[in-house]
Amino acid sequence: MEERESPILKSSKIHRNLQIPVIIGSYPDGEGLYLQITKTGAKSWFYRYEVGGKGRKKGLGAYPTITLEKARTAAHECRLLRQQGLDPIDYAKQLEEKR
DSSP states (O other): OOOOOOSSOOTTTHHHHTTSOOOSEEEEEETTEEEEEOTTOOEEEEEEEEETTEEEEEEEEETTTSOHHHHHHHHHHHHHHHHTTOOHHHHHHHHHHHO
8 A cells, every 4th residue: 555645644643643632523544544533532533435426434443443554454445345336334234244
């Protein structure tokens, strides 16, 4: 995977950058990956994509449990599913039902 340049989402600086006051919202890393920061300060990763012209968001886990590198890997896996015509959310539900 190629490295992205995002002012907040650099793997070597993410922890330090997120210690300063940050505006609530979603911060893009690229290729559909975002870090969301809530009003409580909770941070989580999600992958944004479209199905049938409608936007969808698949949660990838909470930061710092899910690192930037792990989030990028998970987003890449979601992109591969989209390339196969699959919805990552529906795919995850199907896998869960089989368990």
